[in-house]
Amino acid sequence: MGLFDKLAGWLGLKKEVNVLCLGLDNSGKTTVINRLKPSNAQAQDIVPTIGFSIEKFKASSLSFTVFDMSGQGRYRNLWEHYYREGQAIIFVIDSADKLRMVVAKEELDTLLNHPDIKHRRIPILFFANKMDVRDSLSSVKVSQLLCLENIKDKPWHICATDALKGEGLQEGVDWLQGMRKVHLIESKCVSV
Amino acid sequence: MSSVDGSGDAGKWLDAHYDPLAGLYTFSSCVDLADLSGDGESRLLVGDLGSGSSGMKLKVYRGTALVSESALLDLPAGLVAFFMDLHEPRIPAVAVASGPCVYVYKNLRPYFKFTLPGLEVNSLEQDVWQQARAGHIDPPTLKEMLEGIRKKADIPLSVRSLRFLSLEPGEIDDFVQLHEQQPIRRQTVITCIGTLKKSTADEDGVSCLVIGTENSHVYVLDPEAFIILSKMSLPAAPTMMDVTGQFDVEFRITVACRNGNIYILRRDSDKPKYCIELTSHPVGLLRVGKNVVVGCTDDSLQGFTQKGKKLWKAALPAPITTMAAMDLPTRGFQAVLVGLANCEVHLYREKNLLGTIKIPEAVTSICFGRYGREDGTLIMTTKGGGLMVKILKRTAAFDDRDSAPGPPLAQSVRLNVPKKTKLYVDQTLRERENGLAMHRAFQMDLSRLRLTAAKAYVKALESSMTPMSSSLSEPLKMNAVVQGLGPSFKLTLNIQNTAACRPVINLAISFLCDESLYRMRNPFMRIPLLVPGLVYPVETFVECTSDKGISDIIKVFVLHEGKSSPLLTAHINMPVSEGLTLN
Numbered sequence: 001m002g003l004f005d006k007l008a009g010w011l012g013l014k015k016e017v018n019v020l021c022l023g024l025d026n027s028g029k030t031t032v033i034n035r036l037k038p039s040n041a042q043a044q045d046i047v048p049t050i051g052f053s054i055e056k057f058k059a060s061s062l063s064f065t066v067f068d069m070s071g072q073g074r075y076r077n078l079w080e081h082y083y084r085e086g087q088a089i090i091f092v093i094d095s096a097d098k099l100r101m102v103v104a105k106e107e108l109d110t111l112l113n114h115p116d117i118k119h120r121r122i123p124i125l126f127f128a129n130k131m132d133v134r135d136s137l138s139s140v141k142v143s144q145l146l147c148l149e150n151i152k153d154k155p156w157h158i159c160a161t162d163a164l165k166g167e168g169l170q171e172g173v174d175w176l177q178g179m180r181k182v183h184l185i186e187s188k189c190v191s192v
Numbered sequence: 193m194s195s196v197d198g199s200g201d202a203g204k205w206l207d208a209h210y211d212p213l214a215g216l217y218t219f220s221s222c223v224d225l226a227d228l229s230g231d232g233e234s235r236l237l238v239g240d241l242g243s244g245s246s247g248m249k250l251k252v253y254r255g256t257a258l259v260s261e262s263a264l265l266d267l268p269a270g271l272v273a274f275f276m277d278l279h280e281p282r283i284p285a286v287a288v289a290s291g292p293c294v295y296v297y298k299n300l301r302p303y304f305k306f307t308l309p310g311l312e313v314n315s316l317e318q319d320v321w322q323q324a325r326a327g328h329i330d331p332p333t334l335k336e337m338l339e340g341i342r343k344k345a346d347i348p349l350s351v352r353s354l355r356f357l358s359l360e361p362g363e364i365d366d367f368v369q370l371h372e373q374q375p376i377r378r379q380t381v382i383t384c385i386g387t388l389k390k391s392t393a394d395e396d397g398v399s400c401l402v403i404g405t406e407n408s409h410v411y412v413l414d415p416e417a418f419i420i421l422s423k424m425s426l427p428a429a430p431t432m433m434d435v436t437g438q439f440d441v442e443f444r445i446t447v448a449c450r451n452g453n454i455y456i457l458r459r460d461s462d463k464p465k466y467c468i469e470l471t472s473h474p475v476g477l478l479r480v481g482k483n484v485v486v487g488c489t490d491d492s493l494q495g496f497t498q499k500g501k502k503l504w505k506a507a508l509p510a511p512i513t514t515m516a517a518m519d520l521p522t523r524g525f526q527a528v529l530v531g532l533a534n535c536e537v538h539l540y541r542e543k544n545l546l547g548t549i550k551i552p553e554a555v556t557s558i559c560f561g562r563y564g565r566e567d568g569t570l571i572m573t574t575k576g577g578g579l580m581v582k583i584l585k586r587t588a589a590f591d592d593r594d595s596a597p598g599p600p601l602a603q604s605v606r607l608n609v610p611k612k613t614k615l616y617v618d619q620t621l622r623e624r625e626n627g628l629a630m631h632r633a634f635q636m637d638l639s640r641l642r643l644t645a646a647k648a649y650v651k652a653l654e655s656s657m658t659p660m661s662s663s664l665s666e667p668l669k670m671n672a673v674v675q676g677l678g679p680s681f682k683l684t685l686n687i688q689n690t691a692a693c694r695p696v697i698n699l700a701i702s703f704l705c706d707e708s709l710y711r712m713r714n715p716f717m718r719i720p721l722l723v724p725g726l727v728y729p730v731e732t733f734v735e736c737t738s739d740k741g742i743s744d745i746i747k748v749f750v751l752h753e754g755k756s757s758p759l760l761t762a763h764i765n766m767p768v769s770e771g772l773t774l775n
Contacts, residue, residue: 026565073522098256099209099563099564099581099583100565103208106585110587
């Protein structure tokens with residue numbers, strides 16, 4: 001560990017952050033997480049996740065522990081057991097699946113109304129994924145369909161992404177880091 | 193936009209898509225769901241009937257969009273997706289039955305056409321047409337002879353001859369010229385189509401096609417060679433069918449026929465094994481588990497065992513338009529969706545109604561299954577050609593109320609009945625012994641009560657104490673209204689002459705009240721001539737002089753000049769003067 005890293009650790013900037021990665025099946029959660037990992041650790045084939053998998057990677061100042069949850073209908077009831085640990089949420093949406101946008105909204109509403117989430121100012125990052133698919137909806141349209149403007153008590157951000165090429169992901173992660181810093185500063189202020 | 197907030201139906205369904213102008217005119221038998229590209233996403237296959245005479249199409253939907261459309265030659269009678277081979281990737285073929293043919297599509301391209309074997313042609317009919325071709329007989333004679341054959345022969349005429357007989361005299365020459373060169377063929381048409389697994393019960397096992405025809409036969413076709421593996425006959429033309437089992441092992445074909453009966457065919461015989469005779473014609477036939485559920489024209493849903501024993505019957509609020517099975521193997525849930533003419537879709541498990549879905553229009557077809565990547569998707573088309581997709585919520589639960597047979601739960605709860613007391617027992621004994629005397633005493637008291645009431649009534653009539661005048665010469669009606677809080681009240685008397693045509697004159701009103709409590713402004717008033725039917729308001733003011741907060745009755749008399757007995761009497765209960773307390 002270098003001197004600078006130590007310094008960052010003492011300042012409380014080098015923190016572990018638990019992130020939940022949620023979304024319907026086939027929305028691209030695992031692909032998104034895979035893209036965020038360093039290029040030598042990326043997997044070539046992405047298969048449907050069973051249950052969940054834990055991935056760790058470092059962004060410039062934070063180290064993320066991501067719970068990559070399975071989005072299949074029968075595993076979705078596992079999500080709520082990890083809400084308590086999560087300090088941020090990544091919600092991935094398949095922008096090309098217009099039919100199931102209503103299902104994504106339903107799952108999001110269930111998430112937001114869960115007692116472990118409802119009263120926390122937990123940042124939510126939305127990835128409107130699969131922008132490369134023809135006829136996919138824009139991120140504005142996705143946020144309209146999911147009624148994101150109704151989320152008033154939590155910071156949220158939506159990015160149009162293409163996880164296959166990795167476009168748009170960095171913007172989202174930067175936002176999440178920014179939110180994390182704000183959160184740390186806020187919590188310090190509270191403790192003082 | 194298509195997605196709407198999920199609402200209604202107790203929040204069990206999400207409204208995923210509704211396009212009222214999709215232009216889909218079809219029935220449940222022509223709708224199926226299948227993963228046509230092998231990517232795990234199911235497509236919706238629709239055999240569109242178009243306008244009924246043109247525009248028949250095979251349409252394929254993916255998500256909310258129409259992805260493929262190909263024209264059909266004839267009206268589709270049924271559409272099924274089935275696996276016809278073991279090739280990888282596992283992509284099902286689509287069979288569309290129309291007219292006497294089954295058109296098989298692979299990768300949405302025409303692949304094979306199977307035509308039903310021709311039927312025996314009436315030899316007399318053939319001779320007659322031959323003569324016509326040779327020019328021995330002219331078209332009118334041909335028509336006469338064909339009509340003769342139609343009446344007598346046991347082999348029915350071909351479609352061509354029947355068409356010829358229905359023509360107008362002006363058209364027959366052209367028709368004969370056009371058709372006389374072609375040989376006569378008689379063919380039957382397909383009425384219903386189903387699939388039957390060949391040897392394995394796997395989800396993606398190879399399936400045979402099962403075809404019901406107008407001439408009361410059921411054929412089982414080999415999926416690869418398209419030869420007839422088995423032929424079974426029925427007493428009547430089949431209209432709907434349900435197939436289970438495997439061809440090589442054991443199978444059951446449940447067929448609803450046009451004679452209103454349901455027949456059950458089995459592997460070992462070419463004749464029906466069991467018969468269910470219904471009281472009214474069937475409009476829908478489904479299998480739920482091991483039982484058969486039938487919707488009938490008498491607005492009822494009936495359940496039968498697979499041996500034809502009736503289990504239950506549920507009455508429906510409206511005629512049935514269509515039916516579909518709702519099968520969720522992951523939750524172990526099986527039910528029946530019934531589309532009704534009153535724009536509702538009811539969900540029944542056995543005879544219990546589990547839910548109702550309101551639809552803007554009556555539905556013509558229902559299909560439930562995996563669509564896209566969602567297992568519990570309900571797809572409906574409406575009378576106006578609309579397409580509606582609903583998705584079952586992950587959290588939706590159908591409560592199991594009265595699915596258990598027997599009396600309702602409340603019946604078995606023991607009530608806390610107190611023990612019989614000595615008094616109760618004595619009373620019961622007394623009632624049992626002296627029943628007659630008690631009844632007599634009761635009857636006597638009742639008669640006395642009636643007498644007292646009648647006496648009081650007569651007395652009231654005699655002293656004209658009612659607000660209705662009983663006198664024949666001056667039939668009057670009066671009601672009084674008191675307005676105000678006090679101490680000053682306004683008293684309005686509405687007087688009406690209820691006679692048919694005679695006016696009443698020389699009437700007066702006088703008031704009687706406690707002088708120490710009330711002061712009337714004019715205690716005596718003359719009433720003008722009363723025209724029949726009109727209501728005359730007579731107003732006066734009353735002042736309450738007491739400050740003790742008590743009220744009294746004011747009596748109103750309607751009098752005829754020169755007579756001392758009043759025509760009408762009214763007692764007005766004056767309200768307590770609230771004005772005084774305010775002062």
